[in-house]
Amino acid sequence: MKEKISRRSFLNKIWKSGLTLMGLTVSIPSYSYFGERKWLQTNQIKLSSKRIPSPFSGLKIVHFSDLHLGFHMDDQYFDDLIKQVNAQQPDVICFTGDLIDEDASNLVDYIPKLQQFKAPLGKFAVLGNHDKIRSDAVAGVAEALMRSNFNLLINKNVQIKRQNAVMNISGVDDILIGNPNLDQALLEANQDTYTILLAHEPDFADIVQDYPVDLQLSGHSHGGQVRLPLIGHIITPPLSKKYVNGLYEVGDSLKVYTNRGIGTTIYPFRFFCRPEITVITLETAIL
CATH class of the missing domain: 1.20.5 (Single alpha-helices involved in coiled-coils or other helix-helix interfaces)
Known part of the structure; x- marks a missing residue:
């Protein structure tokens, strides 16, 4: 029994x-x-530097990346993203590439939505590797961003102004399959003030650290997209092996923030790696 x-x-x-x-x-x-x-997550960080002019103290930047439009991106999710970004009342919006997953044929349909992002001091963007996988898609991506009032920074610098002060926002072409030229991007930058660089691939920071750049904003990694408890990310794409997710200090003065992205690629899943909106508030350091 x-x-x-x-x-x-x-x-x-x-x-x-x-x-x-x-x-x-x-x-x-x-x-x-x-x-x-x-399941969008909003992360708030504050960065201080004596190089931030006092009129820019309190400047709010919303950073997001990797929309991968055309790959399991539905209208309701996109509308939620727009709502949450605009709710932060950003002064500046920075998008760090991979607007599309690969196909740009329906991108014109997204322009009215991209136009809804609001930032009084400007919206800025760079291209990612997925934007350039197909040579016939690059022009469509660039046109969609510019028609949506994003300033597309391909090896280019723009100065934003507040009162009598200026600050640099620069951007480079995609590092993996583009033609990045950091010297050209910074050519017209005022080296006496705070400089933000948009670069799709975060590990580019190992080169950027030798240049007069204070903050690099990147994406590309998706934070791993799938992470395991106690282990973390399983795999990340090239040039996102070192600076996978969040805030890093590189070299003597460079800070790097890698955003986990909004969309997905290859497989439409996220696990222990929520999509991210980053809100960065700049503050003038007290000497």
Whole structure:
């Protein structure tokens, strides 16, 4: 009798374990696709520097990246993104590339939505590697951004002004498959003031640290897109191996922020890696 109970108990455990495994097999992909993939997280950070002119103290920048339009991006999710970005009342918006996943044929349909992002001191963008995978898509991406009032920074610098002060926002072409020229991007930058660089791939910071740049904003990594508890990211694309997610200090004076992105690529899942809106508030350091 004791042997039968023991055997029955063992079989029950096997049965329950099987059901649990089946449940996880169904629930984890469902959560990763229907839940976390569109569960936007807003991260607030403050950065101070004596190089930030006092009229820019309190300047609010919203940074986001990697929309990957055309790959499992629905209108409701995009509308939620617009609402959450504009709710921050940013002075400046910075988008660090991969507007599309690959196909730009329907990009014109997104222009009215891209136009809804509001920032009084300007909206700035660079191209990512997915924007340039297909040579026939690059012009469409550039046109969509410019028609949406984004200032496209391809090896270019723009100065923003507040009262009698200026600050630099520079951008480089995609590092992986573009023609980045950091010297050209910074050619017209005022080296006596704070400089922000938009560069799609974060590991470019190892080169940028030798230039007069204070803050590099990047994306590309998706934070790994899928992360495991106690382990972290499993894999990231080239040039996002070192600075995968969040804020880093590189060299003597450069800070790098890598945004986890909004969309997905290759597979439409996120796990322990929510899509991210970054709100950066700049403050003048007290000497």
